[in-house]
Each structure stands twice: as structure tokens, then as C-alpha cells.
Amino acid sequence: MDKFIALTAGGIALGAVLALVALGFLVLYKATGVINFAHGDLITLGAYIGVWTVADLGLPTIPGYVLTIVLMGLIGVLIERVAHAPLRKRPAMVVVIATLAAAIVIRGFISVWQGATPRALDSPVGGGVLRVGGANIAYQRILILIVGAIAVIALLMVFQRTAFGRQVRALAADPETAQLMGVRTKYVAMAAFALSAMLAGLAGLLVAPLGAVELNFGFGLMITAFAAAVLGGFGSLGGVVAGAMVIGIVQQLVGGYVLPEYAATYPAIVLFIVIALRPQGLFDLARSRL
Amino acid sequence: MRARPALTSLIGACAVLVAACGGSGGGSEKGIDEPIKMVGLWEVKGESAAAIDDYNNGARMAVEKINAAGGIKGQKIVLERVAADPLNPQKATGQFLQAVDKDPVVMLGFTASSALLASKTQVDRAGIPLISLASASSPLRFGGPGGSEWFWVVQPSDEFKDQATVRFAVEQLKATKIGLMGTNESYGMTNTKAVAAALKQRGLTPVATRNYDPTATDLTQDVLAMKGSQAVIAFTYPNPLAVQLKQFVQNGMKIPTISSSSANIAANNKLVTGEALSLLYGTNACAPVGSKNPATNAFGQEYLRRFNQIPTDLAAESHDAVYIAKAAIEKAGSTDPEAIRKAMNSITVTPQQGIICAAEYKTDGAHFMNHTVSIQRFGTDGKSTEMITYQFPPTEAAKG
Numbered sequence: 133m134d135k136f137i138a139l140t141a142g143g144i145a146l147g148a149v150l151a152l153v154a155l156g157f158l159v160l161y162k163a164t165g166v167i168n169f170a171h172g173d174l175i176t177l178g179a180y181i182g183v184w185t186v187a188d189l190g191l192p193t194i195p196g197y198v199l200t201i202v203l204m205g206l207i208g209v210l211i212e213r214v215a216h217a218p219l220r221k222r223p224a225m226v227v228v229i230a231t232l233a234a235a236i237v238i239r240g241f242i243s244v245w246q247g248a249t250p251r252a253l254d255s256p257v258g259g260g261v262l263r264v265g266g267a268n269i270a271y272q273r274i275l276i277l278i279v280g281a282i283a284v285i286a287l288l289m290v291f292q293r294t295a296f297g298r299q300v301r302a303l304a305a306d307p308e309t310a311q312l313m314g315v316r317t318k319y320v321a322m323a324a325f326a327l328s329a330m331l332a333g334l335a336g337l338l339v340a341p342l343g344a345v346e347l348n349f350g351f352g353l354m355i356t357a358f359a360a361a362v363l364g365g366f367g368s369l370g371g372v373v374a375g376a377m378v379i380g381i382v383q384q385l386v387g388g389y390v391l392p393e394y395a396a397t398y399p400a401i402v403l404f405i406v407i408a409l410r411p412q413g414l415f416d417l418a419r420s421r422l
Numbered sequence: 423m424r425a426r427p428a429l430t431s432l433i434g435a436c437a438v439l440v441a442a443c444g445g446s447g448g449g450s451e452k453g454i455d456e457p458i459k460m461v462g463l464w465e466v467k468g469e470s471a472a473a474i475d476d477y478n479n480g481a482r483m484a485v486e487k488i489n490a491a492g493g494i495k496g497q498k499i500v501l502e503r504v505a506a507d508p509l510n511p512q513k514a515t516g517q518f519l520q521a522v523d524k525d526p527v528v529m530l531g532f533t534a535s536s537a538l539l540a541s542k543t544q545v546d547r548a549g550i551p552l553i554s555l556a557s558a559s560s561p562l563r564f565g566g567p568g569g570s571e572w573f574w575v576v577q578p579s580d581e582f583k584d585q586a587t588v589r590f591a592v593e594q595l596k597a598t599k600i601g602l603m604g605t606n607e608s609y610g611m612t613n614t615k616a617v618a619a620a621l622k623q624r625g626l627t628p629v630a631t632r633n634y635d636p637t638a639t640d641l642t643q644d645v646l647a648m649k650g651s652q653a654v655i656a657f658t659y660p661n662p663l664a665v666q667l668k669q670f671v672q673n674g675m676k677i678p679t680i681s682s683s684s685a686n687i688a689a690n691n692k693l694v695t696g697e698a699l700s701l702l703y704g705t706n707a708c709a710p711v712g713s714k715n716p717a718t719n720a721f722g723q724e725y726l727r728r729f730n731q732i733p734t735d736l737a738a739e740s741h742d743a744v745y746i747a748k749a750a751i752e753k754a755g756s757t758d759p760e761a762i763r764k765a766m767n768s769i770t771v772t773p774q775q776g777i778i779c780a781a782e783y784k785t786d787g788a789h790f791m792n793h794t795v796s797i798q799r800f801g802t803d804g805k806s807t808e809m810i811t812y813q814f815p816p817t818e819a820a821k822g
Contacts, residue, residue: 135646138673142642149639244468247475250660252693259696261672270672342639343665344693347471352637388643393606395643396635 134266139388140381141264145273147380148280149335151373153357154364155287156331158372162304163324166216166227170235171332171357175350177238178204178333179340183251193256197337201330208329212322220321242347255341276338283334284373291369296323352396356383359403365413375414378402457498458757460485460747461521463506463531464555464740470507477533477555478503479729480737483721484744487776494748501744502526508534514541522548527757528747530740535559539568546570551750551762553743555736564789566820574766574785576739576746578792582814583705584613586795587680588620589812590703591653594797595678599629601651603644603666605658606633613657638662645669648677656681664693671698680705680797683734689800690732699800706735708779709798709806718778732804738779739792745776746783746791786816 153175160168168174181203185196215230257275261268291297299320302310311317336350356379364375379399387395406414462481465473485501493499504521507513514537521529522544528551532538535556538545545552552572554562558579561568591597602617604610610633618628629651632644636659645666648654654670654677656663663684670677678701681688685704688694694702708715710722710733721741725733749771754761771783783791793814798806 138642138646142640146640239471243471243473247467248470248472249474249691250664250687250693252664252691259668259672268673270669339639342668344661344688344691346659346661348637349661352635353639384640384643388646392643392647393633396606396638 135388136385137265137267138269139384141267141269141273143381143384144377145276145380146384147377148277149339149353150357150360150380151376152280152283152331152335152338153353154361154372154376155284155369156328156335157358157361158366158369159287159300159331160324160328161366163300164216164227164321165224165307166231168231168328169228169354170211170215170231170238171328172350172354173235173238173242174204174207174329174332175336175339175353176345176347177207177242178336179253179345179349180242180246180251181333182337182340183253183345186253187251197256200337201333204329204333205326208326209322211329212325216321216325217318220317239347248347250344250346252344253337253340270342272341279334279338283331284369288369296320300324356399359399362403363406363414367413371413378414457500458494458751459500459502459524459526460528460530460744461524461526462501462503462740463517463521463529463537464503464533465505465507466503469505470509472508474736475729475731476734476737477531477740479725480733480740481530481744483725483728484741484776488744488748494751499744499748506532506537508537511536511540514538515544517541518544518548522550526550527751527759528553528762530743530747531555533736535562538562538573542568542570545572548572549759551747551759551766553746555739555743558788558790558792560820562789563817563820564787569789569820572763574746574789574791576743576783576791578707578795578814579788579790579817580613581616581817582793582795582812583682584616584620585814586797586812587655587705588617588624590705590797590810591655591680592624592626594810595653597651597653597678598626599650599652600626601629601648601654601677602631603648603654603656603658604633605636605662607636610636610657617655617657634662636662639665641666641669645673645675649675651677653677654679658684660684660687660691660693663688667694667698667702670701671696676701678703682706683736685800686734686798686806689804689806690734692804695802699802702800703809704798704800704806705795706798707792707794708735708738708796709808710735710738710779711805712798712801712807714808715773715778717773721778735779742771742777742779742783746771749775781811781813784816787819788817790817
């Protein structure tokens with residue numbers, strides 16, 4: 133039973149991180165039609181900036197993390213200006229390729245800045261554990277769950293109750309009509325890139341204390357989160373969060389009991405099955421709506 | 423009749439030209455006043471995702487020491503470098519040819535065996551001695567399709583490292599219940615299989631074997647599978663090693679873990695601290711800081727002072743590769759590649775000749791030069807202490 137509890141807790145924490153990453157994908161996709169393949173490297177960059185602000189500059193955890201998130205937002209705007217704005221009239225595939233180029237540039241920058249040596253980011257809640265039903269659950273995983281839930285609720289509020297959210301929803305529903313109605317796509321795109329990069333940075337900050345930060349840190353998370361986003365139908369926020377939870381729990385629980393060597397491939401297997409049986413995703417409750 | 427003086431002049435000019443070319447052309451002895459050029463095939467920080475400064479720093483320290491002491495038979499060493507990406511073996515041939523264009527006496531490097539294997543044909547063709555810093559794996563054995571009469575390897579072989587971890591776990595930690603963990607790609611899979619076979623020879627079966635994704639951030643399932651183990655042998659990278667060690671402690675499992683050079687990187691960079699670190703052991707050629715050998719320690723302290731970083735065994739091996747080249751050139755009595763090749767096959771390089779990371783380097787049938795592996799444990803400052811050193815017999819040349 134203790135193994136089941138530990139695996140379930142790990143699965144939920146993984147699902148929370150995947151939800152943050154997948155929502156970063158979704159926000160950008162809905163606002164601009166772009167799938168950003170630099171997202172994995174933005175997760176890595178966020179973690180490295182966190183190491184820099186907290187470990188190198190010596191800032192206390194909360195100001196260090198806030199500074200990291202702010203910097204990530206600015207980096208998101210920079211990517212929009214360089215890799216999206218000049219290509220806005222071009223086919224979406226051109227912009228997708230530009231995001232791949234952005235990924236290479238980010239990776240190169242980190243490589244020159246930090247090198248190949250892994251770095252550590254201490255957990256703000258320490259290395260302790262909470263004992264539940266005989267299983268030990270690390271405080272950091274509980275923190276991931278709480279912060280992830282707060283971020284998702286905050287995001288829902290932004291989309292439901294702010295002008296930015298209404299504009300993104302309008303663009304997602306009908307881009308041409310939204311522009312005719314005066315939605316300022318330039319500013320919405322900049323804000324969406326910033327928000328997406330901030331979510332990537334937050335995911336990086338939350339996951340880094342579990343192990344260490346190195347150049348490939350964000351790549352695996354990006355791929356798994358992409359599977360979660362597709363599973364959720366790339367439509368509603370709730371669908372993507374549910375997709376992320378399904379992926380996280382399947383990977384941990386099924387991987388814990390059946391063929392554990394192949395646990396890393398389970399998200400891809402789930403993805404293939406869903407694409408074959410239900411191409412619109414499991415949770416296509418409100419297509420093109422947030 | 424008038425043509426004869428012109429013809430004589432032409433022949434004379436050609437003779438002078440040939441003589442001049444003969445003095446400095448590739449594949450023959452360099453002039454006595456020329457510096458001895460060595461080319462390092464490695465990267466420095468920022469050149470790729472896997473680039474580290476250790477190889478370059480270690481070799482440059484050796485070159486500076488040798489030159490300060492008068493060079494090799496009065497000739498100074500010049501060390502140049504070609505960035506050889508360990509992650510892209512398909513680029514290795516081109517990078518090797520760039521190094522050949524620099525017309526070196528000896529080449530040092532290729533830090534990945536895949537790069538060395540990819541450029542093997544060019545290595546044979548160039549006929550320039552190459553002292554490799556790649557991991558000494560079976561495919562590189564001389565006599566086999568991947569081996570060459572022109573390269574030698576200074577790292578202890580993977581097989582020695584596998585055997586050393588098993589011996590240490592069984593003989594020193596007195597473990598009879600051993601778990602195996604590793605990444606689910608070539609490095610982790612190959613070595614976990616090899617160690618499982620080594621355990622079997624001792625009548626032991628692993629408690630569990632788990633191979634996981636190198637980018638894993640949660641190893642709960644794999645860690646819990648190790649319950650009941652008295653020791654865990656792990657073939658993994660620093661990041662998942664840190665995840666693994668932290669999760670052992672979080673789950674109340676105080677199991678000693680023996681890993682490779684990832685252990686040194688994890689400890690040096692404080693990826694794990696406290697109890698997790700106190701249960702970690704590393705398997706390497708040497709421990710530049712914390713060795714029982716004063717010369718190794720002196721190198722480690724000097725490196726730490728100059729570069730503000732604890733050196734890995736890779737830095738020490740790179741340092742030693744320069745001294746091996748020096749010993750071979752001295753024994754050959756010239757910079758002629760063929761003479762150096764013959765010398766490489768017969769020399770024994772000892773600490774008295776400047777090396778710091780082995781009791782001796784001596785070429786065996788496989789062209790592997792280091793037959794010792796040491797086990798280290800770590801202090802809270804990340805510095806390692808040598809626990810025990812194992813000596814292994816020479817490896818024979820591959821057949822066929």
C-alpha cells in the first residue's frame with residue numbers, strides 16, 4: 133500500500149508540473165497559432181536563472197524566484213519580437229521552425245553562460261518528507277502540487293476575468309473576426325509569449341530541486357507535456373490539466389507495477405492510442421475555447 | 423648543349439626543394455630547433471552541451487610544467503587544440519583532419535570512444551600517434567575492427583571499472599544483496615548487464631535491476647524496487663544520480679551507492695549533500711583531491727587554486743597523456759612518428775616521470791595503458807578520499 137501511495141503522490145506531482153508546461157504550450161497556441169518548440173529550453177533556462185538568482189546572487193528564495201519569473205517574461209517578449217513578430221504573415225510552420233532556432237540559441241547561450249556542469253537548486257522547503265499511510269512524500273513534491281494548483285486557478289481567472297483573457301479567447305475562437313473587432317494581436321502575442329515563458333520558468337524552478345539542472349533538463353518535460361496537451365485536446369484549460377494528470381499518474385503507477393524499464397515511453401504510448409481512437413483528444417469539451 | 427646547365431639547375435633546385443620538404447613534411451622527423459607540436463582533440467566550456475574545461479586545463483598544466491623544466495630534450499612543447507564534439511561522432515573525421523593539418527608530432531584526445539571509432543580509418547591513414555582520453559571500451563581494443571596501431575587509451579577499461587565496483591561492494595561493504603540501477607541507453611544498459619554477469623560469477627543475483635530515462639525527475643518506482651539491497655551499483659549521469667540519491671534518503675533507505683565519475687561531478691557541484699552524499703562512492707582512475715599520492719594531491723590543489731574548481735580524474739588523465747607523449751618521444755629519441763609508435767608500445771611511464779593518475783602506464787595487447795581503478799568516498803565539501811585501489815591484469819589484443 134505504501135508503494136501505491138508513494139507512486140500516486142509522485143504521479144500527481146508530475147501531473148502538476150506537466151500541467152504548467154502544457155498550459156504554457158496552450159496559451160501560446162491559442163493566442164498565436166504557434167507551437168513553441170523552445171519551451172523545453174525555456175524550462176531549462178528558468179531553472180538556471182533560478183540557480184543564478186538564489187545560489188549565485190544569494191537572493192532569498194521568494195525574491196529570487198520572483199526575479200526569475202519576471203526575467204522569463206521579458207525573455208518571452210524578446211522571443212516574440214525576434215522569432216514571431218517578423219514572421220507573423222508567414223505560414224505557421226515557418227514560425228515553428230523559428231522557435232526551433234530560438235531553442236538552439238537558448239541552449240547555446242546556457243552552454244556559454246553555465247557550461248555543461250550540472251548545478252543544484254536547493255528546495256525552499258528543505259529535504260524533509262511527509263509520512264502518509266507508510267509512504268514518504270517529499271515536501272518539494274507537495275510544494276509542486278500546491279503551487280501548480282494556484283497557478284492553474286490564477287490562469288483560469290486571467291482567462292475568465294481579464295481583458296487579455298477575453299482577447300485570447302476571441303482570437304482562439306475566430307482570429308479574423310477578433311482582429312476586425314479591434315483585438316490588438318501584437319500586444320496579445322507579446323503577452324502570450326511572456327506568460328508562456330513565465331509558466332516554463334515556474335516549472336523549471338519547481339522541478340530543479342528534485343535533482344539537478346543541466347542542459348537537457350527541460351526537454352523530457354516538454355515532450356511529455358506535449359503528449360498531455362494533445363491528450364487534453366489542445367482545447368480547454370481543464371482538458372489539458374486533466375490530460376497532464378492522466379499522463380503523470382499513468383507513468384508513475386503503471387510504470388511502477390508493469391514493465392518499469394519502459395515507464396518513460398508510456399506517455400507516448402497513451403498518446404498514440406488516443407490519436408488512433410479519438411483524434412480530437414480525450415477532453416475535447418470546448419474545442420477552440422479556453 | 424645550352425639546355426644542359428638549365429637542366430642541371432632545375433634538378434638542383436628540385437633536390438633543394440625535396441630536401442627542404444623532407445625536413446618538415448608530415449610523417450617524418452621535425453627539425454631540432456622546432457617546438458614539439460601536440461594537438462588536443464577536445465572542447466572547452468560553451469562549445470557543446472557536454473563541453474568541459476578539464477581536458478584542456480589538465481593538459482596545459484602539464485605542458486607548462488614540462489616547458490618550465492626545459493621541455494623535451496631542450497625542445498619546448500606547443501599545445502594547440504581542435505574542438506572535437508563528443509556528442510557528434512559524425513563530425514569526428516573532419517575534426518581529426520583539421521588536427522592533422524596542424525602537422526603535430528602527437529595528438530591527444532577524442533574524449534568519446536564513438537568519435538575515436540568514427541575516425542579510425544583516418545587515424546590509420548594519418549600515421550600520427552594519438553593518445554586517447556576516451557573510455558577504454560571493448561570496441562577500441564587493438565586487433566579488433568575498431569582498434570588501431572596508431573592510438574592508445576589512458577583511461578582504465580569499463581570492464582575494470584565494473585569489476586572494481588563489484589569487488590568493492592562484496593569485499594569492502596560486505597554486501598550480498600546488491601541492486602543495479604542505470605540509464606536506459608547504451609551506457610547504463612551495457613554496464614548493468616556486465617555487472618550482473620560479474621555478480622553471477624560470484625554466485626549472486628541482483629535484488630533488482632532498473633534502467634530509467636536519463637532525463638527522469640522522479641525515480642520513486644525504481645528506488646522502491648531497491649528495498650532490501652545492502653548496496654546499489656549505479657551507471658548513470660549526475661542529474662538522475664542526484665534524483666536517485668535524494669529519493670533513497672527521502673524514503674528512509676540508507677543504502678550505499680557506488681557510481682562512476684558521475685559521483686565526483688555530483689559531489690563536486692553539491693548536487694547531493696548531507697546523508698545522501700555520505701552514502702556515495704565513486705569509481706575512477708584517481709581522485710585528484712584526496713588521493714593518498716602526494717603528487718596527485720599537489721596537482722589537485724594547484725588546479726583548484728588556478729581554476730577555482732575541484733578537478734576530475736579526466737583533468738588528471740589529460741595531464742598524464744602529455745607526460746606519456748613526452749616519455750615516448752624521449753624513448754624514441756626523435757619526433758619520427760614510426761619511432762614514437764614503437765616507443766609507445768614498449769614504454770612504462772611511472773610517477774617519477776611526472777604522471778599523477780596511475781601507478782604506471784604501460785601498453786597492453788589491447789593498447790590500453792591504465793590497469794588500476796580506485797574507489798573514492800566524499801566529504802561534505804565535495805572533496806573525495808581514496809578508499810582502495812584495484813590492480814587488473816593487462817588486456818589481450820582482440821582476435822580477428
